[in-house]
Amino acid sequence: MTDIRVLLVDDQELFREGVRVIVDAQDGMGVVGTAGDGLEAVRLVDELAPDVVLMDVRMPEMDGVEATRQIFAPDRVARRAAGGARPVRVVVLTTFNLDDRAATAIRHGASGFLLKDTTPPMLADAIRTVHTGNAVLAPGDLTSLLAGSFTPPTPTPAAYLDLRPAPRSRRRRSPTRSGRSSAPSPADSPTPRWAAWCSPPSRP
Numbered sequence: 001m002t003d004i005r006v007l008l009v010d011d012q013e014l015f016r017e018g019v020r021v022i023v024d025a026q027d028g029m030g031v032v033g034t035a036g037d038g039l040e041a042v043r044l045v046d047e048l049a050p051d052v053v054l055m056d057v058r059m060p061e062m063d064g065v066e067a068t069r070q071i072f073a074p075d076r077v078a079r080r081a082a083g084g085a086r087p088v089r090v091v092v093l094t095t096f097n098l099d100d101r102a103a104t105a106i107r108h109g110a111s112g113f114l115l116k117d118t119t120p121p122m123l124a125d126a127i128r129t130v131h132t133g134n135a136v137l138a139p140g141d142l143t144s145l146l147a148g149s150f151t152p153p154t155p156t157p158a159a160y161l162d163l164r165p166a167p168r169s170r171r172r173r174s175p176t177r178s179g180r181s182s183a184p185s186p187a188d189s190p191t192p193r194w195a196a197w198c199s200p201p202s203r204p
Contacts, residue, residue: 004052009037010093041064052090055090058095064101091112091127
């Protein structure tokens with residue numbers, strides 16, 4: 001089985017080295033290079049012809065979004081293909097759920113994104129998945145995206161429908177035969193007990 005050539009791109013050296021250990025420990029894949037910013041990543045993609053790029057989305061000099069856009073620029077893709085390089089896949093790594101920059105990178109050609117706290121088995125599976133031409137997305141974010149699209153709204157229970165206030169026109173009292181409303185007038189209404197307590201004492 002041909003090894004999957006992986007390029008790591010992140011501005012934190014400790015994170016790069018940790019991911020390198022995880023990738024090199026997997027069967028059928030290995031790290032061929034590392035980069036600390038987007039500018040170096042674009043250059044190394046042309047020089048090393050990796051199969052998969054693990055791209056941090058937030059970096060100095062050039063972030064992962066712009067680097068992804070340049071990697072998939074039509075002229076660069078054509079030059080790599082003319083040189084016999086296989087298609088490159090980019091997986092964006094981000095700290096934030098549903099990062100808008102990660103979404104922009106996907107529109108520029110990335111094959112998906114993962115959170116940086118993903119597990120080693122999930123990272124290895126993601127590398128293999130994108131290498132075969134498929135897309136990946138962090139499971140929790142996939143749930144969030146699909147929840148609003150495919151979950152039907154919960155209907156209002158019938159018991160609550162009877163509790164809704166009736167329209168005002170239905171709450172009006174029907175007039176009596178004499179033409180006056182059947183609602184009692186203030187003079188006819190009994191005096192509330194609290195009003196009797198609060199009223200001043202009658203003078204002799």
